[in-house]
Amino acid sequence: MSNAVFLLLVALMARSAAAPGGRASQPAKRLLLISFDGFRWDYDRDVDTPHMDRMALDGVKAKYITPPMLTMTSPSHFTTITGRWVEDHEVVHNMMFNAKTNQKVPHKETLKRSEWWDNGVLPLWITAQNQGLKTASFYYPGGGATYGGRAVDRAVVEEAGRPDDNETEWRQNIDTVLSWFSEEDFHLVTLYYGEPDNVGHARGPDHEDRKAIIRQIDRTLGYLRDAIARRGLDGHLNVIVTSDHGMTTVKKRPLVDEIVLNKYLNLLKLASFEILDYGGFGILTPRPGMEAEVVAALAKAPNLTVYTKDDMPESFRLARSRRLPPVVVVADLGFNLNSRFIVYVNKGDHGFHNGEMDMKMIFRAFGPDFKKNFVSEPFDSVHIYPLMCHLLGIRGEPNNGSLEQTADMLVTAHGGAGGRGTSSPSPVTVTLVFIFISVLTL
CATH class of the missing domain: 3.30.1360.180 (Gyrase A; domain 2)
Structure with a gap:
């Protein structure tokens, strides 16, 4: 066999093998991560939630997932977006504090304080941007900070004192983030809602007002599904819906x-x-x-x-x-x-041991890369990070999660923890290999 034929066959094989995983050969997938603060794992069990029920049939539902210690908003959200335990990312409380000076800063006032969030662990937004993707954060904790001087491409930061339960505004926020995908070619967007946490604190997890806000969340997720279809994003957008912790009734004893x-x-x-x-x-x-x-x-x-x-x-x-x-x-x-x-x-609260069932949280997902009508076994929230890296096709930073924990919910084969996915050889590749071997034996 001549050198020219040999080089031609090698080039054809390399091109064929690279095509399934190459960004140029397939439309880039998009990922929307939505967090509903304080959504306990079983909050949909005593409320009629037709849209969430439909979502489970069209995608994946975990029985429940376990937040990190601490079962608080900022530590848990940052574990999800970094894939690191709290002892590694160091966002150890909702309040920013300095034990030497007795400084204490309330949660919403920390959201732009980079010195609280930037401790050497990179969140997914920055990792994705470093690999050529466009990312955005809408109210998500940590999204308004900078990391090593780098900011999220677009960040909308929640203001202190702003109501969290305006349903019209919730839908407007969905329209905004979906327009970033469909009109501005964003790849990753994180979206945060402050309910049902506020209602759970004020009224308790068993109150009718909590049930009402779950029905509002369900309507909002139905609006999301319709809006995705209207924008033609069905085949390109994966959606993960999760939380940060649960809620329990505070015992009002003597x-x-x-x-x-x-x-x-x-x-x-x-x-x-x-x-x-x-x-x-x-x-x-x-x-x-x-x-x-x-x-x-x-x-x-x-x-x-x-x-x-x-x-x-x-x-x-x-x-x-x-x-x-x-x-x-x-x-x-x-x-x-x-x-x-x-x-x-407060009549309801969290911050308790993450082994308590009242502290467990929800996980739902749907989109082109997720199976349909699939119920996942429970897992720790730290494992969401490598799953998101896989969905985006990027290499994750060192993390404490494992893609093996969520692999069963995916339609196709997967790679290692936090890395790029892998594909089986295509029929064309197999055929070329057979021809190549046959030529060599002539």
């Missing part, structure tokens, strides 16, 4: 049963910093030399468990955090932590 930590230890004397009046999770920095005394005192308080970083369960994935104070307090399900006196008025 005052003697409430947890007021100052009854068990003198916070002014023994602690130099604390965030305690914040649901089921609290953090403290003891004064120098007083850690053992603080832990011993807290161990006498009812309805809670106290941990130091040295004895924290490995499953928490928190112990390696440099930012987290040395003492962590987790209340029993439904009990809120109070520091010096009772200030808590």
Whole structure:
């Protein structure tokens, strides 16, 4: 065989083998990630949700998924978008804080504070942009920050005090993000809604108002499906709908049963910093030399468990955090932590152990790459990241997730964790290989 024939065959084989995975040979897929804050895994069970039911038939439904410790908005959302445990990405609370200066910044005021979010772990927006894709964030926590000086291509940041439950505005937000896909060629967009978290806090997870907001979410998802079809995005847009944590009823017991930590230890004397009046999770920095005394005192308080970083369960994935104070307090399900006196008025809350079923969250997905009418076994939310990398066809940053955890929900074969997908050889490739071998044997 001549060198010319040999080179021609090699070129044809390479071209054929590369075609299935090449961006130029196929229309690029798009991905929309939607998060409904505080949507507990079972919230659709006591409400008529025809659009979510239809979505499950047309796509994938996980039985439930488990958020990271902490079961709070900012830490959980950042785990989803980075694929890293909280101890790695260091967004360890909803509040931005500095334990040395006693600075405390409320959640919505942190959304543009890059010094809180940018800790060396890249979120998916920046990773995708580094590989040539266009990305956007609409209200998603972390989307308004910069990472190593790089901003998300387009970010709309939620303003403090803005109502979260305006259904007309919800639909307008859907129209906006879908126009970014259909008219401006965006590849990844993340969209956040602040409900049903607000209703769950104010009214409790069993209240009729919570059920009403679930019906509103269902109508919104029906509007989303119709809008996708109107824009001709059905064959190109994958959609993941998820949450960040669940919600539980706060036990309104007589005052003697409430947890007021100052009854068990003198916070002014023994602690130099604390965030305690914040649901089921609290953090403290003891004064120098007083850690053992603080832990011993807290161990006498009812309805809670106290941990130091040295004895924290490995499953928490928190112990390696440099930012987290040395003492962590987790209340029993439904009990809120109070520091010096009772200030808590919520009827529902989160921040409790992520093993509790009330803290579990939803996962739904549909689109060209997802199977239909498929029920997935439960998995940890950290595994959403490599799934999203696969759907976008990009290489993920180092992460704690695994594509193996979600592979069964995909229509086609998959690659390794967080990497590009792989395809089986095409019939043309197989034929060329056969011809090539036959020629070599002549």
